[in-house]
Amino acid sequence: AQTVTQSQPEMSVQEAETVTLSCTYDTSESNYYLFWYKQPPSRQMILVIRQEAYKQQNATENRFSVNFQKAAKSFSLKISDSQLGDTAMYFCAFMRQKLTFGTGTRLTIIP
């Protein structure tokens, strides 16, 4: 079974700064997807960024980028120029035939 670990339960950063959320996973599969989802207080799950395991190039979506290290089974999320609206729970997730979530990191952006 796949497991996803997020070692930072909570993080806070000043507005406009850069923050990195860590995620590691365990799998014997070679083809899979990795995601970062954001869950604001509304509880709606919002896709932040997606990475396909067979692609070596790190995914980027505007201020959000990942550092995907397949051999190390690491998938960290970097948020640049953080904004108040980035305050939320962030979940790392592994997808093969089903989506498995990490325990989450509560990120607070301080004005």
Place this chain on the structure above:
Amino acid sequence: GAVVSQHPSWVICKSGTSVKIECRSLDFQATTMFWYRQFPKQSLMLMATSNEGSKATYEQGVEKDKFLINHASLTLSTLTVTSAHPEDSSFYICSASPGVRSTGELFFGEGSRLTVL
């Protein structure tokens, strides 16, 4: 992006009654739908996977007679919590996959908060 609608968003019921939650994919056909449960300040735990026209596959520890899942069409899956008790109070979230055109991404409903008195 694709839209998944979940209804009701909030429901209160008495202990011993049954509650049905609907999950609809509005603009795509969902060959597979997933049901998650989320306790306060915790992660999403997969309860079951449902494929259209077949029986749901439940995760270990999830009572299939307690949480009935039906996926009768390509756009609708339902979760029925039978004989609900206060410990069933939780936030339930569905997600859907468009199948063959899938990029691996799942689309999530807005969630349903169940409170059992």
